[in-house]
Every structure is written in structure tokens, then in C-alpha cells.
Amino acid sequence: MGQGLKEILWKLAEKVGAELNYEVVDVELTREGAQRLLRVFIDRPEGIGINDCEMFSKRLSAVLDEEDPIPTAYLLEVSSPGLERPLTKPEHFQRFAGQGVEISLFAPLQGKRKIRGRLKGWSAQPESQVSVEVNGVTLDIPWEMIAKARLQIID
Known part of the structure; x- marks a missing residue:
């Protein structure tokens, strides 16, 4: 589209x-x-x-x-968006902090185009980014790199 x-x-x-x-x-x-x-x-x-x-x-x-x-x-x-709802707006990333998330990227970040982890939130400072905890490490993903994101049930 x-x-x-x-x-x-x-x-x-x-x-x-x-x-x-x-x-x-x-x-x-x-x-x-x-x-x-x-x-x-x-x-x-x-x-x-x-x-x-x-x-x-x-x-x-x-x-x-x-x-x-x-x-x-x-x-x-x-x-309805369902359990694995899409996250499309900055406020979604803030509202669902603490839940599991899967993020697909336009280009690889640290060698990966798909990131799964626990959503930490959204920050507009100093640049717009989404924070995700992956295996105990916080990864900050620039907003413009995110192709798609949705909640995921994680263990």
C-alpha cells in the first residue's frame, strides 16, 4: 500500500x-x-x-x-487487535511496557531483523526509540528502524 x-x-x-x-x-x-x-x-x-x-x-x-x-x-x-495486538503508536509501547513483544526491523540491528523480548517502553529523548529487554540486556531500537511490532506471549 x-x-x-x-x-x-x-x-x-x-x-x-x-x-x-x-x-x-x-x-x-x-x-x-x-x-x-x-x-x-x-x-x-x-x-x-x-x-x-x-x-x-x-x-x-x-x-x-x-x-x-x-x-x-x-x-x-x-x-479487535487480539492477544498479539499490533503496536503502531508510541503510546502503545508505553502502555504495554512489561509485556512480551516481537519487533521486525527494516534493517538488521546487532545482526538480527527480528527482536523478541520484554517491552521496557518508549522514549522520545534524545531520539525516538523503543526499549526491549532481551536475555537480561536492554536494547534501544530507533523508531525509524521498526517495520512491525506486536505483543507476544513469552515465557
């Missing part, structure tokens, strides 16, 4: 989230077989149920029909 389209889809989803009082956790536009799929993960403190997904989906679908940012046919899927 092009960066411009991704930003547009995020803004539209967050607009609906603000209207309906949901946090938009992640927005993905992928291809599964021949079908394009727009997947939106939503959350709120009391959790997400099927009725929440249905309500959000109906409202977002109406906004997408009006704005028409995706030029081809696609399926819309709205769901």
Missing part, C-alpha cells in the same frame, strides 16, 4: 474512531489471493465485541463509499 493511501485510510478510520469512541490500532490494505482486503483493528478500554465491529464497519464503509480512496474492489474487515 502506498504511503499516501495508507495515510488517507488511517485518517478516515481515525475519524470514524473519534465519532464512535474507539481507538484505531492498525490499518492494513493487503492482498489475499485475488482479493484486496482492508483490515482495521479497533479497541477501547472495556474491550471489543462483535457488535462494536459491526457498528464500526458500517460507519467506516459509508465513509469509504463517500470518499472512495481505494480504486479497486476490496473487502472490509474490522476486528
